[in-house]
Amino acid sequence: MxxxxxxxxxxxxxxxxxxxxxxxxxxxxxxxxLNPLKAHAQDPVPSRVLILSSSSAGDPINANVPGTYEDSAIQHSSDPLMAATAMAVGGQSYDAARPWAELPPEILAKTVFFHHGTYTNAHPNHPKAMRLMGATERNEMLVSVYSEALAPGLGTVQREPVSVGARSGNELLSFEGRSLSNVTPLALKSSLAxxxxxxxxxxxxxxxxxxxxxxxxxxxxxxxxxxxxxxxxxxxxxxxxxxxxxVGRLDDIANNNEADQVKAATVLAAMNVSPVITLNLRFGRDNHTDPEFVKETAETVTGVGHLRTLVETVDGMRAEGTLRNDVIVGTLNVFGRDLMRKGRAGRDHNGRHHVTVLIGEGLNSSVVGGVTPTGRDYEAQAIDSGTGMGSDSGDIPHEETFQSMAKTLGVALGVSRTRLEEAIAGGTVIETALA
Amino acid sequence: MGQWVIGLGALLVMGTLPAGCTGEVSDAAGRDSGVGTDSGRGTADTGVDPTRPAFAQCDNPDDPYEPVQAFVYGTKIKGLLTGLPLTGEELDALMADPNAIRGQIDGWMDLRVAQEKLRRFLQTSFQQDGYEGQALVDLWGYGNFQMGRLEDRTDVGPLFIRTFEESFSRTAYDIVDSDRPFTEVLTTQTYYMTTAQMVGLALSDDRGIDDENDKAYQTLGAMIDQVEFQSTDPTTLAQSLNPSSPEWMRFYVENTDITCGAAGHVKTSGDLVRTAFGALFGFYQDNDDCRVDVVRQAPLLDEGDFFDWRPVTIRAPRSGEDTTAFYQVGAIRASSELVLRVPRVGFMTTPAFFATWPTNDANQNRVTTNQTLVVALGKSFDSETSIVPAFDDALDDAHADPTTSCWGCHVNLDPMRQYFRNSYSFYYHLQEDPEVQALRPAFAFQGHEVAGDPGDGVIELAAALADHPRFAPAWVQKACFYANGAKCPEDSAEFIRIVTAFRDSSMSFRTMFVELLASPLVTGVSCVEGSAADLASIARARHLCATLSNRLALPDACGTNGYFRSELGGYRGIAGQLTQVIPDDSFSRGGEDPIVIRDTNLFIRSAAEALCERIATELVKTDGRFPSSDPEGAIDFFVNDLMGLSASDPRRDPAIAILNRHYADAIEAEASTTNALRSTFIVACTSPTVLGMGL
Structure with missing residues (x-):
């Protein structure tokens, strides 16, 4: 033959x-x-791919986004690169660090800044945070809940999420109890050559x-x-x-750095390999000791830049037809960092405040929740589910803000609400954050 | 649903936690290390749900346990130990008497290839190979420290840094090989080291870095007022490193390009100790105002100084005795002793361990302490597993309120971390602050308690760990993960028997390892409730690479072992990148269990296939290992030696028929004989007994 x-x-x-x-x-x-038992009936909602930056370092993203500039006690870098800058989010005016505020209007128009807790302040608990600290069905990782639910609708090659940026064992993903190997950009390029x-x-x-x-x-x-x-x-x-x-788009990958992770993630999305792809962008890392927030400044500038490149690349690929599905780009780390306690000397871990940034179709430009002082530092406020605003009398208590973010993102991705209610205990979808 | 409810409860409890407990380090993610949480046996078109591994159930009448056959477990165990295939004679012996496995294991452990594999297991188990290069350089306190370059353009820095991964695994292997009590991995102060490493440690010892990150040389700073590099007067290195010689710090560097102004080749400003140290490693720095002020070339140390492994005892100076100085290269080369101020004991004080687990003024050695417990005892701190120590002098005030959740961990962790604090600054240099050392450490963990005295340090911690009852089961469990890719049931009689044998043999690792590998916990010849003996997995990178290298007699088949650029030429460069896709055993911060990925995915499958294609092209060629002129002999080798199906294996003859048919089909498809044989090689190379374990 x-x-x-x-x-x-x-x-x-x-x-x-x-x-x-x-x-x-x-x-x-x-x-x-090949595995029919796992197929779920599909709901008639558009499914989207998620590209998520995730890190066990606990970066200070929460310190520089809209919602943390109203309280003058909160410490920010005094570097002009991070100057408090006015920005419009959901028709309202906020201040934020310049790199966030200067994102193009078309990106901000589909960006959600979601204030919530992660309820842990220990790096090793990153896998637990990825499981919503025990609030997911069968203790599955959130990204795997999404991935399993979205695969049929997206028609992806595999049901499991893919990580291209895990930096340690703590950052490996798991799916149905199986640890998944990380695929670095260089390794991806080699294996698919x-x-x-x-x-x-x-x-x-x-x-x-x-x-x-x-x-x-x-x-x-x-x-x-x-x-x-x-x-x-x-x-x-x-x-x-x-x-x-x-595969040719992987040719200029020469490294496993953030820029190459961005390239790898976008190509994997276009190849329709998996519903969820994770990478690891730096936004200041574990900056306990960071006088004047020098490191935080440098990495926020580059991190937001990578995020922007990611969004613009997938938008471009979508426009040219290379990418079949819409993509939501986001960030989710193990915890946020203190906003005030150490002044400008650095920031310690804060399990009670973290900001997930979400950008993509299906999202309505908004700031969900806010911060409130705890005496020690700050925590994510309760949320009014009707308005999405932070409020001490909000009907979503601090203890359910994390799950609320997860459910809101799930709906934006196209996971059925029924499935989300099954898979995530607690929390409420914030409708105002959805387009 | 049960887990779901418990999870919600845990969440609500966590919701009450005050922020700021940075020492909370437990990771109770349970079966997070490649092991399924669901032991149910599903049904798919093959009768099983391929995504769900099942642990042994011995009394399930609907799903009776299927004993693992000799050709499967024999191949698995020999592969684990050596990467080599089971021979026909070995399989015949096993089929005649399953107890023969114990003697076979004993013999396999003596093979040279078994030494390499065991060292690799020890390296990861002692968490010596998880650091980034810069983290190790940071232990010297030099930002952006550079080293030279060898003739083949190998960077000396990464080469030198990587050798530290091996130091403790060689040390531990020596303990195993000489059958000394395995608890010595905690208490030893003798390490396998190279001359280059000794020079590095000697320099580090003189360079103090305190908790405030203030740096100061103890003696060296005053000894060096200029460093000169010249290429005209061939002085010896011994002269240049002799403080009494007129050539002191005047180095002969052949063909150096350093030329600069009136000062010539001299550096008189900046950190001259660093300049001299750098020169030994091939980095030559001239005065800072020179336009071309650095040169990277061959180190002044010999290449052999980087690989002359030998046991070296580290001890404190006796009264009036000087410490070893980095410039005493000649004496260091001839010595099996290093006299240092900074104490070193066991696995948990090596540069590699410290570089893997850096600490800071917020963490304050909690991570170092917890990872030490994870390695030594297989347990991590959480508030459930601890007892309240008699003394809490070292308990951090920020976490000292017993009404908070923080207290549950910190009440034990903080007094225990004081052992490290008393010995080391936050930068793992000598602790010289009497206020810090005045605090009394205490060890209280898992029912075992030792009250410390003020000033007690890591040597006392090592003793407490060596006496801990968790040490033996922890190491049986680590070996289980290595063998099965999953946990063994600790409450089983078989597990307890092996732990007892370990203790009764004066903590002989070899005895324990042989007993475990010969046990049904690993062989699967009989059922042990909850065991993973019959679970198959992918061949993780270290196993796949050993299999390919040793069965094909192809050194470093995956291109991952070489230190020199010249070793990574040809196909090995690509092979090394492909191997990155294939998961290998590792560990995580706070994770009690090693990370062992058992499952495959499309990328692993693609990479493995691409690796096989590369090797096929390398070996199957006219003048290669498998010339196309002898397809029959090649196919016989592919099945017997590469796939490991020996004459008594019932799969052998059908496998030969399948490979022969593929070769014929390829020829019929108008492939060349070379490509037909290469393709046949790839079929064998991607077969289950190469890409998998326990099949």
Whole structure:
């Protein structure tokens, strides 16, 4: 049999139970057919991809965004690069550090600054924070709740989220109890690089031989061993179903730095690999000791810049048709930082105040919640669910602000409200934050 | 639903926490390390849900336990230890008598390749390989410190920094190999080191950095008033490093390009100790006002000084005795002793451990203390596992209110971290503040309590840890993770038996390791409730790379072991990048369990396939290991040696038939004989017994 691209396509379509054909015909990802128990009925809402910057360092994003400039006791950098600058959010005027305030109006028009607690102030609890400190169903990570729910609607290659920027074991993602490996930009580039032409042409034949080997091993395997063999087959098929048209965009990746993470994340989104992609942008990091907030200033400037590049890149790809789905870009770290306690000498951990920044379609420009003094420092205020404003008498208590952010983001992404109620205990969707 | 309700409760409790408890370090994420939380066996078209690993249930009549067959567990254990395939003779012996495995393990552990694999396990288990290069350089207190470059353009800095990863794993391996009590990993003051590392530690010892980050040399600053580099007068390094010689600090650097004004090759300003230290490592600095004022080239130290591993005992100076100085290179080369002010004991005071876990004035050595507990005892601080110590002198006032949740951790953690505080500043240099040292440390953890005295430091902490009853089970558990990629059930009789054997053998790691690997907890020949013995996993990077390297006799098949650029040429450069995609064992801050990723994904699969393609191109060629002229011999090797299916393995003959058929199909598809054989190699290389473990 002469191997050519036509035969390759036929194998991809008709191999492994013709899942490729089924997938093509229905738009449902192959992984759903290969694992039908996991498929959920779809709600008729648009599904969006999430690209989330996440870090266990606990960056001081919360100190520089709208909502933390009204109280004069709150400390900010005095560097002109971070000067308090007026900005319009949701038709209201706020002050924020210049890098945030100077984001283009079209980005601010779909940006939400959500003040909430994360209820932990320890770096090792980053995985717990990603699980909403125990408020998710079966202790699943929030990004995995989203990913599992969004995969069918988005038609992604896989159901699991992908991380391109985890810097330590604490930042690895998990899905249904399985830890997921990090895929650095350089590694992504290498693993997806086109193989040797002649050998690549023989892949369909090899896939058939490997399937035969798998079947042979299964004959002699236990149920658990068969499970692993199935995983080998499924992930091989997922790899085969990747659209490689965009791989060329990875060519100029030379590093695993933030700029390269941005490139990798956008390409993965365009390749429709996963509903959720995480990366790791710096906004000042763990700045206990940061006289005059020098580090915070430098990294906020570059961090907001990367965020802007990310948004503009996905918007550009969406406009040119490279990207099939809308993307929401966001940030979620283990905790925020103190706003006042150490003056301008640095900032300690603050599990009671964190700001998630969300940018994308489906979001309505707004500042949700606010801050209130605690005596020691500040915490996220209770929220009035009707207005989204911070209020000491708000019906969403501080203890449910985190889940409220998670549910609001979930709705914006297109996860059904029913599913969100099942998966997240507590919290209320903030309708004013939704477009 | 139960977890969900508990989670909500936990959330509400957490909601009452006051902010600012920066020492809260526990991570009770449970089965967060690649192990499923759901032990239910699902149903898919194959009869199993592929996403859900199942732990052994011994008394489930609907799903009886399936014993693991000898060809599976024999391959798994030999692969774990050596990366090599099970031979036909070994499999025959196992099939005749399953108890033969114990003797086989003993023999495999003596192979050289087993030493390399065990050292790698120890390196990660002692958390010696998680630091960024700059963090280790920071221990010297030099920002942006640079080193030279070898002829093949290898950067000396990263090379030198990486060698620190190996120091303690070599130390621990020596303890294992000589069958000394494994508790010595806590109490030893003898470390495997290189001359270059000794020079580095000697310099670090003289450079004090206090809690305020004030830096001062003890003796060296006054000894060096200028450093000269010249290329005309070939003085010896010994002369240049001899304070009594007229050539003191006058270095001969061949072909140096340093030329600058009237001062010539002299540096008279700035940190001259740093300049001289840098020169030993190949970084030559001239006066700051020179236009071209730095040169990076070969170090004045010999290349061999970076790799001459030997046991070196670190001790405090006796009365009137000088400490070892960094410039005493000749004496250091010949010595097995370093005389230093800064105490070093066990795994938890190595530069690699300190660089992995830097602390600061907010954290105040809490992270160092907690990670020490995680490594030594497999436990992390939380308010549930501690007892209140008799003394709380060192309890931080900010967390001293017993009515707060902070107190539960800090009441134990703060007095314990004082052992580190009494020995080290926040920058891991000598603690010389008498006010700090006046505080009394105390050890109280998991039912074990030791009252300290003011001034007690890390040596006393090591003794407390060595006596702790959690040490033995913690290390059995770490070995379980290594073998199964999952936790062993600690309440099982089998686990308890192995812990007992460990203790009864005077803490012989080898005895424990052999007992564990031969146990049904790892073999899966019989059911142990809750064990993961029959769970298969991907071959994590260290295992896959050892498998490919050792079975194919291809040194550093993954391109991850080389120190020199010249070692990473050809396909290894790409192989190294591909290997980054394949998960390897690691650890996390506060995580009691190691991070062991068991599952595959599309990227891992793509990378592994691409790696196999690279190796195929390297080995299958006319003048290569597998010439296309002998496909039959090559296919026989692929099945027997690469896939590890020996003559007695029931999968061997069908596998040979599958590979032969693939080769024939490729030829029929008009592939060249070379490409047909390469493709056949890739099939074998991506087979379950290469990419997986326990299959």
């Amino acid at each position: 002469k191997i050519n691209r036509r035969n390759m396509l036929l194998t991809a379509l008709f191999g492994t139970g013709a899942v490729g054909l089924k997938s093509l015909a229905t738009g449902i990802p192959m992984s759903v057919f 086109a193989g040797d032409g002649a050998l690549a042409d023989l892949r369909p034949l090899r896939d058939r031989a490997v399937d035969q080997l798998n079947a042979l091993y299964k004959e002699h395997g236990t149920a658990n061993q068969k499970r692993m063999l199935d995983r080998f087959a499924i992930t091989r098929d997922e790899a085969r179903s990747l659209s490689l048209d965009l």
